[in-house]
Amino acid sequence: MAEKSNVEIGGKISRRTALRNISLFGVGLPMAQIIGEGKLHGQTSESKPGGVMVAKPIFSVAERGRRWEAVRRIMAKPQWNLDALLAPSNGDGAYPRYLTQIGGRGGSADVVLPRDSSKPVYAFTGSGRNKSFWSKRLTSWTSDGKLVINDGEGSKPVVEQLKALGLNKPGTRIGVAKLTGSRFDPEGMVSATYLDNLKSALPGVMFLPVEKWGSDSGPIDEPAMVKSAEEHDAIRRCVAAGEKAIETIARVARSSAKQQADIWFPTFTAMFAETGEDPTRLSISLDEASNSTLGAPVDDPLKAGQIISQEIDATVQGYRGQVNHSIFVGGANTPGFNYYKSAMEVAIKTLLDSIAFIVPGKTTCGQLVDHYAATVGKLNSDDQSGVVLHSSGIGNLSRPRLGPANSRGDSDIVLVPGMTFDFKPAIRLKRNVSEDVRRENRTVQIGEHYLITDKGAVRLGKRELKPITTEAV
Template structure:
């Protein structure tokens, strides 16, 4: 075993727990092997399954894995030997791709004698991912596997990894707590920096500095926008100067061992818009009611209905927030692209039907919307499902 660089890591016991759970589901579906293809898209979210199984990841690398029902797990990467044996102790079979991942995957699959077997592939596109209904595998990689194994069944294994990753272990929860601690330091830096006359980009930079100096990896999501009454974040800040009465809305996610909690914290510059001030009260009531009901057995769809009912009762009859409504946005937190997900626009029956289980972890960020739709207030925290209701991390 190579000498390891001093990175935070998950334990071997955590590795064994994951491998046992994945292989149990593979046996149920009669799979011989699972391939998790390389794809560093969406701030490396699409690498989550590979990192989940191999502990190879961090930064923005392209890493694939071949995970057999029995035997040695293989990680495949470019510049494999100098990078991955020195940062993790989960896998020792680390192979060079030289940017041709399909070739290296096929070589390993042939060693496993699965020419007439059942090969699972995550991100194949037959089963919708949390944010990836078209899949995540590159066509060239898939083509090489298909041509090398014409008599094998290629099966979408996305649901297997989704299922195992839904419920977090105590180690995973501890890591998400650490991520949230870094998020809170970043929010503090945002509040301290967001003053009239300061460039929007400088506030965003202060947030990133606070995250990285406290241990966050990159890349991370940090969606952001500032203005008098913005309704939706952009993917990055602008060069505008902040003005009195502006509000910054954001999504802040520090990455600790690749796990990202999320915080959503609107920040007002000097004064709060009166409409926003009233909407915050409605939003707080909705958040607290959803949090109380984050218990095993409650479905995502039931929480969405609760959101609307709570807003209807909490909204004042007069004043700027009269008739306000609310929408639920909530999605899994963990290694990346965790499900289930619900937003005002993402409401598939599959996602709405998912029932809560103890130790699921979500970003819960319902929004309160004025009756005319001109103002939106959203605040959110990463929360864990317990038998007594949600717990904020």
């Protein structure tokens, strides 16, 4: 690998400067100083003059109405029969953000959503400056009085508001987000003190979990699975930023990188530059499973002949949309290339065959992953995916997620128009088919994001699905 001192991210900036600057970003360094003064990609109406992407709430009032109506419809079903929903900020911030757009670097909120649509939704941001921040940015959602932002903190203002809404009578049923969980946080995330204070102040009121496995997954989880055109636009931007990350990884790996962290920091910076938001996940691994570094920059040495695999989740409006593409360090004459090329071709064939199997409105998630597993076996490979279907969404409000032997509680969920997900085969060829230069054959992965329409699954990415090397082949 040639030794070069500069890495292109928009404009030219030395690797040392990029690493130093991004380490300072958490204390407020402007993004332009991190990435240099060159032109940034992916500019939209969220861009500021000068080209630096700035994240701000973009969803319309119509989208607000669509979400709240869907949530309330499920709240009214006999199996739920909820009088109100409470999404605490001390739980999973994805739930308050889905209901109000409040979340991310500007902080979260405790959100109370009554089932009665004639009553406002209330968001308690915890401080006056947070209230000011969100009131300034959410005028389209607050101007009609249907969303009210207050600065209260903790259980006390929530109790007072529930009383004011008449939701303090014995037998009142209030669903609490992340009181328990399904795939994630089965024991919940809500503060015990917070919950005890609610129960003490509101005797006779029932506080109930709102998340379950399967198609009847809950009044927030279920509507969040089927996304609107506005949400699709956000996810398309996630995917575009993810593909920019794949380009960055290949480019940096062929230049000055000596360890994984030398790739991770420029890639993180490129993703931030595309969206103005911290990536939900950037896990880069060398000759290991894509999630083995747990999203951290590490000092694993980069060497010719390695396979770089990743989990890349760029973030737009809190939404994540994953892509994956194993990259070979070297070229056609580098030991290990022939195995990598053969394995990637099988992974891509498996991906395309699996997607072609989908019949919108009929195929279940379980049927899809079972078909995938059978296809992998027919192609003389072993599945290494864990999760092969990874939905997009806000944080962990991104269901369903499952694989042949993972999270099968969501197997009965039907793939219907509006759903979006990354399908990401991770396979290892059997040694009798192709023998790697390592003692054991390595895993390769390809992951592409899809939107289910009434006619089938549509790719959201634009890159060519083929083996990628850091040297010309």
